Amino acid sequence: MPAKDKTLEDLFLHTLKDVLYAEKQILKALPRMAKAADSDELKQAFEQHREETQGQIERLEEVFKMLGKPARGVQCEAINGIIEESKEVMEDFADSEALDAGILAAAQAVEHYEITRYGSLKTWAEELGMRDATKLLDQTLQEEKKTDQLLTKLAEARVNTKAA
Amino acid sequence: MPAKDKTLEDLFLHTLKDVLYAEKQILKALPRMAKAADSDELKQAFEQHREETQGQIERLEEVFKMLGKPARGVQCEAINGIIEESKEVMEDFADSEALDAGILAAAQAVEHYEITRYGSLKTWAEELGMRDATKLLDQTLQEEKKTDQLLTKLAEARVNTKAA
Numbered sequence: 001m002p003a004k005d006k007t008l009e010d011l012f013l014h015t016l017k018d019v020l021y022a023e024k025q026i027l028k029a030l031p032r033m034a035k036a037a038d039s040d041e042l043k044q045a046f047e048q049h050r051e052e053t054q055g056q057i058e059r060l061e062e063v064f065k066m067l068g069k070p071a072r073g074v075q076c077e078a079i080n081g082i083i084e085e086s087k088e089v090m091e092d093f094a095d096s097e098a099l100d101a102g103i104l105a106a107a108q109a110v111e112h113y114e115i116t117r118y119g120s121l122k123t124w125a126e127e128l129g130m131r132d133a134t135k136l137l138d139q140t141l142q143e144e145k146k147t148d149q150l151l152t153k154l155a156e157a158r159v160n161t162k163a164a
Numbered sequence: 165m166p167a168k169d170k171t172l173e174d175l176f177l178h179t180l181k182d183v184l185y186a187e188k189q190i191l192k193a194l195p196r197m198a199k200a201a202d203s204d205e206l207k208q209a210f211e212q213h214r215e216e217t218q219g220q221i222e223r224l225e226e227v228f229k230m231l232g233k234p235a236r237g238v239q240c241e242a243i244n245g246i247i248e249e250s251k252e253v254m255e256d257f258a259d260s261e262a263l264d265a266g267i268l269a270a271a272q273a274v275e276h277y278e279i280t281r282y283g284s285l286k287t288w289a290e291e292l293g294m295r296d297a298t299k300l301l302d303q304t305l306q307e308e309k310k311t312d313q314l315l316t317k318l319a320e321a322r323v324n325t326k327a328a
Contacts, residue, residue: 004259011253011262015269018249078273081245085182089175095168098175105179105284109242112280113273120269120319127323155284159291 009067012124014074016063019117021073023057026110029083033107036090038100042154046107049147056143059136063125066133082109104155111148118144173231176288178238180227183281185237187221190274193247197271200254202264206318210271213311220307223300227289230297246273268319275312282308 001010027050034046064071086106093099118141125133165174191214198210228235250270257263282305289297 003256006257006260006262008262008265010260011257011266014253014256077245077248078242079245081241081243084241089178092167092178093170093175096170096174098170098172101172101284101288102175105280108284109277109280112276113246116269116273116276119316120265120272123319123323124265152283155287159287 008124009128012121012128013067013069015117015121015124016060016067017072017074018076019114019121020057020060020064020071021076022079022113022117023053023060024073025076025079025083026114027053027057029086029110033086033090033103036094036099037103039154039158041157042100042103045147045150045154052143052147056140059140062136063130063133066130078113079110082106082113085109100158101155104151104158108148108151108155111144111151114144115141115148172288173292176285176292177231177233179281179285179288180224180231181236181238182240183278183285184221184224184228184235185240186243186277186281187217187224188237189240189243189247190278191217191221193250193274197250197254197267200258200263201267203318203322205321206264206267209311209314209318216307216311220304223304226300227294227297230294242277243274246270246277249273264322265319268315268322272312272315272319275308275315278308279305279312 030046030050030053034043034050037043037046061071086103086109089102089106090099093102118137122134122137122141125137194210194214194217198207198214201207201210225235250267250273253266253270254263257266282301286298286301286305289301
């Protein structure tokens with residue numbers, strides 16, 4: 001299809017594929033991050049978010065079904081880059097006092113990417129009149145925001161523990 | 165230096181370099197995005213943000229000076245990926261009805277990356293007792309949040325215009 005004939009539905013579908021790919025990469029990255037993390041609370045947060053991510057993938061599959069399209073991901077360079085950076089920080093700061101600070105920051109970069117993408121998807125689903133899809137995407141958006149808040153809390157707790 | 169001997173200051177400096185590189189890439193990407201955008205308001209928002217980005221780079225250079233380190237960037241795969249995706253959307257949806265929606269979403273992904281990175285940098289500057297750096301990083305953080313809000317407003321206005 002020529003670029004100029006594309007519609008918002010095409011953009012919605014493309015971004016859905018991008019986010020499906022991203023979620024699957026995150027699902028693989030989370031156990032690595034849990035293993036690398038120093039504090040038990042952080043390990044636990046990643047394990048919990050892994051389960052949540054599984055549910056978020058299922059919601060995306062639902063939305064593909066609503067569109068009558070196969071749930072196929074498409075390479076997402078953004079999440080690849082973000083995860084690549086998280087690997088670097090885990091290696092470069094292994095066993096150091098700054099390790100958890102670095103892992104927390106990397107995890108927050110992942111969350112912010114998801115928050116921005118689900119925000120766009122939700123707006124477009126609304127615009128396309130897809131009420132059920134809007135609801136599903138909003139559920140995930142709220143979960144991602146909660147996870148980001150939890151990570152912020154853990155980051156602050158880390159600072160306070162060190163100061164104490 | 166072995167990874168285990170690294171400190172929070174090393175993490176801070178590394179992330180500062182990462183963000184300097186990111187800002188310079190964004191500075192190059194913004195005129196492309198302004199040129200590609202359909203609506204005048206969106207073009208204007210990108211041109212304004214370009215000037216702001218210049219100021220944000222100067223603030224980063226100030227922080228490098230406070231650390232007594234040269235202001236050198238380091239490859240940031242995350243921003244490379246995010247900008248790569250914005251190029252794709254500009255090509256794949258050129259002249260289509262969904263172009264501005266795609267460009268807006270791409271720009272918001274950029275903003276969210278900056279918000280998360282400046283958030284971490286600010287927390288660490290505080291923890292390191294660098295009061296002036298904390299102030300500078302917070303100024304930029306607030307600007308990025310404002311830009312994200314402006315983009316959200318433009319995204320909503322786009323939906324409303326279409327509905328009218």
